[in-house]
Amino acid sequence: MSATDSKPTTDSKRVVVIGAGVIGLTTALKIQEKGGYAVTIVAETFPSDPKSIKYTSIWAGAHHVSHAEGEPRQQKIDQETFDVMWALSAPGGDAEGCFLRIPQYDYYFDGRDTHLDWMPDFKKLSQDSLIPNAVTGASFTTLTIDTPAYLNYLLSRFLSRGGQIVRAPIQHINQIIEGGPNVFSPSWAGKTQVDALVVCPGLGARTLGGVEDKDVYPVRGQVVILRAPWVRFGRTTSHLEQGLWTYVIPRRSGDVIVGGTKLVNDWYPVARPETTRDILERNLALCPELAPPEVRAKRTPTVDDLYPIILEEGCGFRPARKGGIRLDVEWAQSPRGSKIPVVFNYGHAGAGYQASWGSASIAFELLEKALQQGHA
Template sequence: MTAERTIVIIGAGVSGLTTGVALLEAGHPVRLVAEEVPGVTSLAAGAMWGPYLVEPWVRVREWSLASLSAFEALSDDPATGVRMVSGIEAARTHVPAPAWSSLLPNFRTCAPQELPAGFASGYRFTVPLIDMPVYLQYLVDRFQRAGGVVERATIQSLDAVEHASAIINCAGLAGGDLAGDPGVRPIRGQHVVVKNPGITEFFSEDTGLSPDLLCIYPHGDTVVLGGTAIDGEGDLRDDPETDRAIVNRCAEIVPELANAPVLARRVGVRPTRSEVRVEAERHETGGMVIHNYGHGGSGVTLSWGCAGEVAELVSTTVDPKGVQSFNS
């Protein structure tokens, strides 16, 4: 294949990298263009499988199932950073089981004695837990082993992309700008990484729409503590006061976390939209653009499912025999 017939992916977060792997392994030449590889927001993720405040459910369900299957397979290889981990999600009020509970065969209601003090309901289940720095490096390596090309550059307009048979817009928060879509907004997330005092199971609180989250995700020697969900805020600077509040919330559940050495602080911006956008559209100059953005806090959970749908769209909409024009 010539360079002109290469599919260009914009963005190197979990969506861009996973889409790149899916396309390469389907036989398409791919060039991935991003300012940072891997992307900052994906590096900051917790990350546990589970659809989080994302629509539309009829599509989210299928994307989530596809990703669940992919992560279960990847968990057999420790080098991927993916493990199947058991734990509890609980609430301080009586909360019904989430819609996605039907996707997990081991999902069950907790007995009262399983819940921390102050919690009224909860559920136990086993899901993929993903150590994002390890996993994203695994994706980068898999992408390059499959023949993918990585180019570090900032793309501010689809018109700036040259020599492409199609463009895949996986640019996260910037994806809306590239698409002329004003419906994408930031939701700021912050995590604290500490030395693991011996935790083997995850814990998360169903906090509804609160900006203050509580999650404890063990990754071997480390634990990722979270978090925040501040709607409309895109500042990537670390906030020490928020760090302290996160640790204090988590230490109420596991007191040993209060004195656990802090190893890192992570801040990212969830690219949020009323509905995830995975669809093809013809650029005004004739080239085909396939959008894959707006995943909010479910980028990891939806990654393999959305990548598979992008690969299907490429097979049905992109002419493999020649270059398309994106320059007016």
């Protein structure tokens, strides 16, 4: 569909999406580009804002490595997302500059037989090519995502298709259902009809009125951003029983994201220096190539050789949910006396990027089906 075709008209259904993380942006864009919809995103924080603990998506690594072990629906969601991102990342593609295609190496200490054989160039690693203590491993081609660039790409593409945004802190979904997306504006001139609401609040689903999902909880992830343009491959190992996850994720820009942690219900909002050092030590052991070439040419690098190339440290709260992603519909009473569909799309934990397009497709299908039922 062309950009012109997706522009809203007076007959367009008015949809409000709550949340401007990668899930909210992708879902809003998916709906807006279908045509026949006038979509407004309402959120407190947007991609171009200064980084903060309130906005998890900006802190993600991120690469497309699916964790859908034995979950057919999740694997389908992840595969659809990969296909979309692969097309976007193609030479001359719509968002080539937001991605880097790389060879990826995953090492497993629990002997698992990876489910990623659908990825390009997949092969199991031989025993003599494994790192110490790894039992199995695999290599494949994937892509990494420059999260600040990609989030702003999604937002600008959404706006260029006629989408609108409103910055506001929402206490309850009924505020939008009754007053419309501009109810928080000082120049608000009266109630605006809303035909549907799509709720993508991430960790905010715990406290947002009308949702208050107590199955949602944070999984804290801490990362370090290095300037290491000589690294053009990814490596990952997992020690989940220790709440650790060691990964090297290079970006097209030459920055490299190294991490990390998976700490359930850890709310500490800034980087811990001792964790930063632990992350650097683990990643240097996994990937000595992180150290500057001139250092490696003279001697064996140490963790102190990485500190001069640190650009930033930070952390984010992955919005996890007991039972996994919530993708369903409820009905809310509108001021007009009718019921409007409320579609929920949240609880992606650390899989927001690799599930974004696939879960947006399901949310959109739920929306269309609900609107058809409402007018049957």
